[in-house]
Amino acid sequence: MVLIFLFSGIQAYAVDPEVPDSEEAISAGQSIFNANCKTCHRLDQKLIGPALRGVTDRRELAWIKQFITNSQVLVQGGDADAVALFKEFNNTVMPAHDFLSDGDLTNLLSYIEFGDKVDPAAAAAAAGAEGGEAASSGGGIPNEYLTIILVVLVIVLVLVLVVLGLIVSVLTKYMNKNDDLDEDDKAFINQKTDYKGIFKSDGMIIIVTAIVLAFVVKTAINGLYTVGVQQGYAPSQPIAYSHELHAGQYEIPCQYCHTGVEIGKSANIPSANICMNCHMHIQNVEGKDGISPEIAKIYDAVDNNKPIEWVRVHNLPDLAYFNHSQHVVVGGVECQTCHGPVEEMEVVSQYSALTMGWCIDCHRNTEIDTQGNEYYDKLVQLHSESSNDALKVKDIGGLECAKCHY
Ligand code: HEC
Ligand code: HEC
Ligand code: HEC
Ligand code: HEC
Ligand code: HEC
Ligand code: HEC
Structure with a gap:
């Protein structure tokens, strides 16, 4: 074969x-x-x-x-x-x-x-497995696969039950044709299963309750985990790009790649063309020959005009509004205050919790840098009439629901 x-x-x-x-x-x-x-x-x-x-x-x-x-x-x-x-x-x-x-x-x-x-079948399976791995952050058997396995198991069980039922009915018919049996035996063969009794029995009620309970507890635990998993979330990326090497060792400014931070809401992930500015000429780390397979992936993306599918690390829910330039330019907050020492990270991980409490805490405690900003002069004056505290983000509306929620 x-x-x-x-x-x-x-x-x-x-x-x-x-x-x-x-x-x-x-x-x-x-x-x-x-x-x-x-x-x-x-x-x-x-x-x-x-x-x-x-x-x-x-x-x-x-x-x-x-x-x-x-x-x-x-x-x-x-x-x-x-x-x-x-x-x-x-x-x-x-x-x-x-x-x-x-x-x-x-x-x-x-x-x-x-x-x-x-072997086409094996290749498809391998590709499928990779996709699943990427989708689930944890490693181990991806969740979707567990679900599929469970569904298949249930289907198999039902099939087994059906086949058993068929066998029983065939056997019953066959035995009834057999004249050697006395009345007792016939009664035994033809007895009806008392389904009602089974459903009402204590055993059944305990089993069903246990299954429902287990399901509820598992869902709750899963929910709790997704709350905790975000901080420190560091998915593996399609290209082994390192911030430690680029932003740390070679001191490339964050803004060179994240072009949006100073002009708008989103920081932007650089396109492969920005990588090519340098990697047109740099094909490997010093001391190695040929093209690095990781850098070959950049060429592949540019040649085939397809984007590199970076996995998103930070992700606020849609209901919250966050603007980079407001914080980086107007607020003068450093990237590292929110993102941690990215220039030391081989793989980016989520440094802050990104919860509402995190935003609010900072707004309560952070003084606004009003030096040389005429816009704030009036506010500072108004503020100092009513309070001895320095002007903080909370005082300019940093705690108002509508500032962060649409
Ligand atoms: C040479 C280009 C380049 C430079 C310079 C660079 N980055 Fe990045 N950055 C990337 C790429 C590509 C990604 C997406 C892949 C990844 O997450 O590693 C990324 C991802 C990130 C993320 C995670 C984004 C997400 O998905 O949530 C943060 C945060 C970040 N960079 C911050 C910084 C900071 C801070 C600096 C400066 C200290 C910096 N970057 C410098 C290219 C760059
Ligand atoms: C400003 C120049 C510059 C830019 C832009 C740049 N790189 Fe690099 N990259 C370098 C340098 C320099 C090295 C290290 C070469 C060495 O160590 O000799 C490097 C090394 C690498 C390596 C390591 C190769 C290996 O074999 O280990 C990868 C992967 C890489 N870069 C990916 C990227 C990606 C992806 C982007 C775009 C998001 C990017 N680079 C943008 C300059 C750059
Ligand atoms: C640095 C990248 C690179 C390396 C290394 C390389 N090739 Fe190529 N190869 C190419 C490119 C690009 C082409 C397309 C033609 C061109 O641009 O000259 C090509 C074309 C070919 C072709 C012609 C294919 C066709 O369809 O007619 C053959 C055969 C080939 N390569 C074999 C090899 C073999 C064997 C090796 C190793 C001993 C090798 N190449 C190493 C880049 C490379
Ligand atoms: C006040 C906190 C804060 C500061 C300062 C900050 N960021 Fe962010 N950053 C965030 C939050 C929150 C998100 C998630 C935004 C979202 O999901 O909409 C984010 C997301 C990102 C992303 C993912 C892409 C995006 O725009 O959603 C990158 C890349 C990034 N930041 C880079 C930077 C760089 C580079 C700097 C410094 C120049 C910086 N950030 C400064 C809080 C901050
Ligand atoms: C590290 C401190 C820090 C964190 C964390 C932070 N902010 Fe801010 N935020 C500031 C500062 C400083 C300003 C004031 C900028 C200015 O001078 O207008 C500000 C201003 C704002 C404003 C404008 C307020 C106004 O009245 O104009 C909004 C909206 C805002 N932040 C949203 C967020 C959201 C959403 C988060 C969480 C995802 C967040 N911030 C996390 C420091 C922070
Ligand atoms: C400084 C910004 C900021 C302010 C001010 C703010 N929120 Fe939020 N809020 C957020 C962020 C960011 C999230 C998403 C947090 C998360 O996903 O854990 C959030 C989430 C929520 C949620 C959803 C909670 C959940 O578990 O999904 C509700 C409801 C909410 N906020 C209501 C309010 C109300 C009401 C106010 C006014 C009293 C308010 N927020 C003020 C930033 C803010």
Whole structure:
């Protein structure tokens, strides 16, 4: 069965007699591929370069080997295919690999055509599992999966009950045809189950109550957890981008990427183009060769014009209104007061509780910086007539419901 499957997979490609499909060739090719090509290529997926499987169908063997050895020789020599490909990939230069022997190249092609055959069902399952993982913050078995498993279990149980019922009725019919049985036996076979009695029995009532109670308690606990989980929430992100490296070590100002903080409500998460300002030139951390797979993801996003799907960390409910520029520019509050030492964070986590009490506490205690702000002069004067305290956010309406709620 497995053999047939593998075989049919191989048959799907017009096998070039010069590309061996032996285990040794494939695994030798795989290690060369991983060392030299993997940063830019996948077998079945476009990355920085094209997906490679099937290339021996598209092109002449000699052409491929020449291209891998030094693609620029072909491009500059005006080879039509090479020039078209080079243009299609925005003039990205594929590095030369003139250190590879002819045997190496042949093994590479074996791996490219026959290696890592993906079983579509397994791939779909893996992709599904990844999606579920991303959706649930905790790790372990994602909640949606538990629900699905439970539903399946219930369905199976019901099916078993139905089948058992069928068997009982068939057996009953069969036994009734049997003339050897005396009256007692017949009465036993034909007895009706007393469903009413079962439902009213103490046992049943206890079981049902217990199930309902367990359900209520579980829901309540889940609810409590979601209240607590927010603070310290640090989801893993699609790219291993580090604030510690960028904002800490390289001292890139927060506003360089979070362009909205000074002009409006939202701080903005930078688009891949902002990353490209630098990563056009920086392809890896110092001391490493090739393209970092994490940075390759930025190229992938830009090339395919799809946004990087960062997972949101901070999220106020819709009923609350918060404005960054009001706090950062007018209020002069530092990012770190609310977000903590982001420049030391490898992965961003939610530092503050973000509850109403948190906002209100700060508004009660924070003095307004009125120095050199004419707008506040009048307010300060009015305020000092009625109170000895400094002017605080609460005194300018920072506790009014409508300021924070629509
Ligand atoms: C730095 C990124 C990079 C690396 C590393 C790289 N390639 Fe490429 N490759 C490309 C790009 C980009 C193209 C598209 C053509 C172009 O821009 O020159 C390409 C094109 C190709 C093609 C032509 C595909 C076609 O559809 O005709 C082959 C074959 C190929 N690469 C094989 C390899 C092999 C084998 C290795 C490793 C030994 C490798 N490449 C390493 C970027 C890379
Ligand atoms: C080079 C670009 C860059 C710089 C500089 C930068 N950030 Fe970020 N920031 C990002 C990206 C990308 C994300 C989304 C991914 C993540 O959460 O790590 C992010 C996420 C955040 C978040 C979480 C947003 C959410 O989803 O709720 C906060 C808070 C934040 N940054 C604060 C800061 C602060 C404070 C600074 C300066 C000390 C800073 N950032 C500097 C790129 C940057
Ligand atoms: C102002 C320049 C600049 C910007 C903008 C920038 N980076 Fe970087 N990035 C760097 C530097 C510098 C390094 C470290 C290089 C080194 O250590 O040699 C780096 C390293 C990285 C690394 C680590 C690579 C590895 O192999 O570990 C990742 C991932 C990364 N950046 C992602 C991003 C993302 C995503 C963005 C956009 C949100 C971004 N960068 C924006 C300058 C920048
Ligand atoms: C007074 C507290 C406070 C200060 C100061 C503050 N933030 Fe925020 N930040 C928040 C809150 C609250 C949210 C959640 C907003 C929401 O969900 O609507 C947030 C969300 C964010 C986000 C996620 C995207 C968004 O706009 O919702 C980023 C990025 C961010 N802040 C960066 C910064 C940076 C950079 C600074 C400093 C320049 C800063 N913040 C200063 C409280 C603050
Ligand atoms: C670290 C302290 C701090 C925290 C936390 C904080 N604020 Fe503020 N907030 C201020 C300061 C300071 C001002 C005054 C700015 C000014 O001078 O107008 C302000 C002003 C405001 C105003 C304008 C009030 C007015 O009368 O004009 C609103 C609305 C507001 N904050 C909403 C929020 C919300 C919503 C939260 C919680 C999600 C929050 N703030 C958390 C410090 C804080
Ligand atoms: C400084 C800003 C601020 C002020 C002033 C404020 N709130 Fe809120 N309120 C919030 C924030 C932020 C949340 C969301 C907190 C959370 O999700 O835990 C919230 C949540 C709520 C909720 C929903 C609670 C829940 O559990 O979902 C209610 C109801 C509410 N506020 C009523 C009021 C009333 C009434 C007032 C006036 C007396 C008021 N708020 C004043 C910021 C404020």
